[in-house]
Structures are given as structure tokens and as C-alpha cells.
Amino acid sequence: MREMTKTPGAKGGLIQRARGVHPPAHDPAYRTTVTRSPRLAPLSFPSGPAEETGPVFGHDLLGERDADLITNFTGEEAIGPRIVVTGTVRDETGRPVPGALLEVWQANAGGRYRHARDGYLAPLDPNFGGCGRCMTGEDGTYAFRTIQPGPYPWPNGMNDWRPAHIHFSLFGHSFGQRLITQMYFEGDPHIPLCPIVGTIPDPDAVDRLTARLDWQATIPMDTRAYRFDIVLRGRRQTPFENRPEAL
Amino acid sequence: MTPPNTHPYLLESASQTAGPYVHIGCLPNDVGLPMYGGANLGARMLGDGFEGDRVTVRGRVIDGTGMVLRDAMVEAWQADAEGRFPPDAAPGFHGFARSGCDADGVWTFETTRPGAVPFADGRPQHPHVTLMVFARGINLGLHTRMYWPGADLDGDPMLARIEQRERRETLVAREEDGGLRFDIRLQGPGETVFLDV
Numbered sequence: 155m156r157e158m159t160k161t162p163g164a165k166g167g168l169i170q171r172a173r174g175v176h177p178p179a180h181d182p183a184y185r186t187t188v189t190r191s192p193r194l195a196p197l198s199f200p201s202g203p204a205e206e207t208g209p210v211f212g213h214d215l216l217g218e219r220d221a222d223l224i225t226n227f228t229g230e231e232a233i234g235p236r237i238v239v240t241g242t243v244r245d246e247t248g249r250p251v252p253g254a255l256l257e258v259w260q261a262n263a264g265g266r267y268r269h270a271r272d273g274y275l276a277p278l279d280p281n282f283g284g285c286g287r288c289m290t291g292e293d294g295t296y297a298f299r300t301i302q303p304g305p306y307p308w309p310n311g312m313n314d315w316r317p318a319h320i321h322f323s324l325f326g327h328s329f330g331q332r333l334i335t336q337m338y339f340e341g342d343p344h345i346p347l348c349p350i351v352g353t354i355p356d357p358d359a360v361d362r363l364t365a366r367l368d369w370q371a372t373i374p375m376d377t378r379a380y381r382f383d384i385v386l387r388g389r390r391q392t393p394f395e396n397r398p399e400a401l
Numbered sequence: 402m403t404p405p406n407t408h409p410y411l412l413e414s415a416s417q418t419a420g421p422y423v424h425i426g427c428l429p430n431d432v433g434l435p436m437y438g439g440a441n442l443g444a445r446m447l448g449d450g451f452e453g454d455r456v457t458v459r460g461r462v463i464d465g466t467g468m469v470l471r472d473a474m475v476e477a478w479q480a481d482a483e484g485r486f487p488p489d490a491a492p493g494f495h496g497f498a499r500s501g502c503d504a505d506g507v508w509t510f511e512t513t514r515p516g517a518v519p520f521a522d523g524r525p526q527h528p529h530v531t532l533m534v535f536a537r538g539i540n541l542g543l544h545t546r547m548y549w550p551g552a553d554l555d556g557d558p559m560l561a562r563i564e565q566r567e568r569r570e571t572l573v574a575r576e577e578d579g580g581l582r583f584d585i586r587l588q589g590p591g592e593t594v595f596l597d598v
């Protein structure tokens with residue numbers, strides 16, 4: 155068994171997840187949650203190495219075109235409004251998270267996914283696969299290029315449409331920071347109508363998932379830019395917290 | 402309503418469901434998208450150069466009506482046989498794996514029995530792997546653990562915290578076909594214990 159030690163300045167445990175910013179598991183307006191939501195309360199306990207460590211991915215993981223969804227499927231250009239998405243990944247303490255891996259996926263400009271189970275009328279784009287990935291630099295910033303996805307209908311209520319969105323999957327430094335979310339676009343009128351967006355109880359939290367047009371970063375005559383900052387869970391910065399050694 | 406900001410600076414970004422096409426984003430090579438040199442992230446927990454025992458873990462994710470999910474993704478994170486996590490683990494041991502559910506709803510990964518990892522207070526825990534489940538209809542990824550068979554339901558510092566003793570067994574795998582079998586029940590009878598850590 156490892157020795158206990160008290161190290162001033164050492165990182166403490168994961169900060170308790172602020173459940174109020176996340177959707178509840180069960181929300182009948184998003185019908186699939188009815189049978190896929192646990193009914194019993196989750197069990198809480200202080201984090202340990204199993205939750206505080208996590209897979210570390212190096213920049214050498216990334217291929218040359220991984221972060222360019224416009225060309226990373228066939229090498230030819232996909233059809234649609236060309237955008238760059240940039241932002242900073244921070245943790246709850248405000249510190250940038252370097253080396254975070256972001257995986258993104260989305261529908262094409264017509265709102266169609268390249269997937270056997272997507273039967274929407276909108277056509278596939280032969281040059282758009284719909285996924286990509288990138289990592290944050292030392293300053294916590296990331297960037298990828300893509301086409302703006304279209305809204306699409308989905309089976310839930312009789313007439314439900316998803317706002318244009320990009321799915322994000324994030325790895326920070328701890329497996330307990332793992333987060334999957336979606337990015338929406340400023341000014342999209344579908345946002346307040348969507349039952350999936352509506353699972354988020356706090357309108358401010360929805361606002362934080364809404365990317366802003368970043369006029370300064372727009373490339374003239376080429377590509378518009380959207381800014382989307384992300385916050386992952388943090389760890390307590392508590393001196394003198396009892397910690398197993400070597401953490 | 403905005404929750405009281407008990408956090409020091411910023412609030413975590415809200416989670417949203419991974420949706421029905423999580424495999425496009427996270428396991429593209431499984432759904433007909435040749436990406437990333439043909440290798441999905443987390444395709445192998447045990448890489449080249451790993452020396453040690455290997456065991457295959459299989460399971461399903463089951464909803465509240467008993468239906469098996471085929472659109473879920475399960476991720477695994479664990480220590481090596483000495484209880485060490487990457488980057489301090491044995492050569493070739495990646496510690497991380499992810500698997501989609503196949504046409505039969507089965508997820509799988511190959512791993513090795515981990516060593517003891519300390520609980521937050523330093524007490525050793527029985528060998529286990531942390532699992533996260535993502536899918537359509539799951540608004541916030543579900544965090545749980547699979548323990549190796551033989552776990553002491555009353556002695557393990559985490560398992561002993563589960564008030565209903567019979568529920569502790571929902572976190573223990575069983576031996577099957579020379580490997581391990583672990584089903585995750587999202588809801589209803591035998592509901593898996595999920596964690597908020």
C-alpha cells in the first residue's frame with residue numbers, strides 16, 4: 155500500500171460535478187431517455203487515481219488532414235459553407251488544458267450523415283465523411299476546418315428538427331473529465347425548439363454551447379470563423395489535502 | 402435556474418447526448434468510413450510489445466425494456482498488472498480501449514487483470530476497470546466499473562459503499578468462455594450501479 159503524504163501545491167481530487175449544468179438522465183420530451191435513464195441515484199465518493207489519471211494522446215497521433223473535414227475524406231473539397239471552428243479548452247479553475255483530444259462529427263451541408271441508419275432525403279456529399287479530430291496546443295487552443303452542417307429531422311415527436319450542430323468528444327488529463335457535447339450556431343432559430351437542447355435545464359448553459367461568429371478570425375473571400383470555448387472539470391488546488399503518494 | 406456557483410471560476414460545459422451516430426465520430430472505421438489510417442482510437446488496450454496475460458471482456462448494454470443497444474459506445478480505462486497507469490505502465494500497455502456495440506449488441510476489448518489501485522484514502526481496491534457508456538438517449542455519459550470475479554463485496558472500499566448489498570454484484574464480471582462477461586443494465590431490475598465521481 156502506498157504511503158500517504160501532504161504536499162503543498164499538489165493537485166487535489168476532482169471537483170464535484172455540478173449536476174445542475176447537465177441534463178437530467180430522464181427527460182420525457184427526449185423520448186429515448188425514457189428507457190435509457192437509470193432510475194436509481196448514482197454513487198458518489200472522492201476521486202482517486204482511477205478517475206484522476208487518463209489516456210494521454212500525443213500530437214503524433216494526428217494525421218495531416220485529420221483536422222480538415224473539408225478534404226479529409228477523399229482529398230477533394232466537400233460542398234457547403236466553409237468554416238473554421240476555434241476555441242480554448244479550460245478546466246473549471248480557468249487553466250488552459252494543453253494536449254486535450256477533440257473528436258468531432260457532424261451531418262453534411264444538407265443535414266445528412268454518412269451512416270447506414272440515416273435515411274433523410276438530403277443527398278450524401280461524395281467528398282464529405284463527417285468526422286475529424288484535433289488537439290489543443292500549450293495554450294489550450296484548438297482549431298479545425300469544416301463545412302457548416304444543415305439542420306435535419308429526427309424521429310421523436312411528429313415534427314422535430316435538430317439545430318445545425320457539431321458533436322464534440324473531449325479527453326482532458328483525467329478520465330473523470332471525459333465529456334461529450336454538441337456545439338450550436340449563434341442565431342439558429344431551431345435551438346429553442348429542440349428537445350435535445352431542451353434537456354439542459356439552464357439557458358445560460360445552452361448559451362455556452364452556442365458558438366459565436368468570430369469576425370476577426372474570418373479569412374476574407376474564403377472561410378468564416380466560429381468561436382467555441384469549452385470547460386472541462388477541474389481538480390482542487392488544495393494544499394495539505396491527504397493524497398496517496400505519487401499522484 | 403442557474404445553480405449556485407460553488408465552483409472557483411468556471412462552470413463545466415453542459416453534456417449532450419452522443420446521439421445515434423457516435424460511431425461516425427469515435428469509431429469511423431467500424432461504420433464504413435476509412436479514416437485515421439484505418440485504426441480507430443482505442444482499438445487496442447494491449448499494444449505491440451505487451452507481455453502478460455490477456456483476457457477478453459464482452460458485454461452488452463441493455464435498456465429498461467430488456468432491449469439490447471446497438472448504437473452505444475463503451476470506453477475502458479484501467480491500470481496494468483502492477484496497478485500502474487500510463488504513462489508509467491508496462492511497455493505496450495495503453496490502459497484505454499473503446500468499443501462500439503456490434504449487430505448483436507456486444508462490445509468487447511482485450512485486456513489484462515489489473516493490479517490493486519488505491520481508493521482516495523489509500524486503501525487498495527480489488528482489480529477493476531472504469532467504464533463509460535455513451536449512446537443516443539444518454540444525456541451524460543454513464544460512469545461505472547467492472548470488477549474482476551472474486552471481489553470482496555464487503556471489503557472493497559468502493560463496493561462497500563453501496564448500501565444495497567445485492568446491487569454490489571451488478572459491478573462484478575463473471576467468467577464465460579475463457580473470458581469475462583459484463584452486462585450493463587441502464588434501468589430496471591438489476592440496474593447497474595452508476596457513479597458520480
Ligand SMILES: [Fe+2]
Binds near residue numbers: 261316319321
Ligand atoms: Fe447530430
